[in-house]
Amino acid sequence: MRFDLVDLQLFVHVVEEGSLTAGAARSHLALASASARVRGMEDALGMPLLLRGRRGVTATPAGQTLQHHARLVLQQMEKLRGDLGEFARGLKGQLRLLCNTSALSEFLPEALGAFLDRHPNLTIDLEERLSYDIVKGVSEGLADMGIVSDSVDMRGLQTFLFRPDRLVAIVAADGMNQRAIGEQGAVDFASLLEHDFIGLADDSALQQYLALHAARLGRPLKVRVRLRSFDAVCRMVASGVGVAVVPQAAARRCQQTMALRCVALLDPWSVRNLTICVRQFGELPLYARQLIEHLKA
Secondary structure (H helix, E strand, C coil): CCHHHHHHHHHHHHHHHHCCHHHHHHHCHHHHHHHHHHHHHHHHHHCCCEEEEEEEEEEEEEHHHHHHHHHHHHHHHHHHHHHCCCCCCCCCEEEEEEEEEHHHHHHHHHHHHHHHHHHCCCCEEEEEEEEHHHHHHHHCCCCCCEEEEEECCCCCEEEEEECCEEEEEEEEEECCCCHHHHCCCCCHHHHHHCCCCCECCCHHHHHHHHHHHHHHHHCCCCEEEEEEHHHHHHHHHHCCEEEEEEEEHHHHHHHCCEEEEEEEEECCCCCEEEEECCCHHHHHHHHHHHHHHHHHH
């Protein structure tokens, strides 16, 4: 049984994409070549690795086992490449990073920009996910690292503090009256549900997080407008169309140029920290370890 690194990378890509065509394209291989490689792996093992259907492919139990070990091998190769890259001209490699909405929108662009500027040969595959999906992905080796809210269970992973990330309500400066806000200048999420919401798109991790807490209260979010960025949400709130819940960092930044009022949330889940999570820090490639140290700083 002889599988080369191209075979292993191809198989991981095919299973992740759920398509031989998409997996071949992601691996920069012709479809015929990719198909022949997969058939050769199956012939070498004497068993099917993929279940082929009209809607794509899925891994068989044997294929799932191969996928798991292939990821481990590829991660070790990345670590080797990264460690040897220390002796070359700058770091080289590719890193997959999963993060939630707040990290992606408010903190990572500047932090990653500074790091990538110093390491021009490093590429980062960055994807927004819900925190619990990120933990699952990192645990299963689908990503090198994740940045999540500390409200999720991260047992079994190594964690490092990234940034505080408190959620707050925002209203137009001449919006909700003092009674609605409360004597302490704060409001609970349940009270906000009486108002029209300005929200992010349905695929936003933060929007799904808020919808989950609304569902736990047995009440839906009355989303009147959906937008793609915190800046757009804040502008719409400032115009008096509705209220919103955003990271405090975004609210304070937008308050500098918009007529907004920032209101503390009384709900415990609104006070959280963004946390970096990995499987084993010492097993990461050099560039991944250096990125974590950079983000921590």
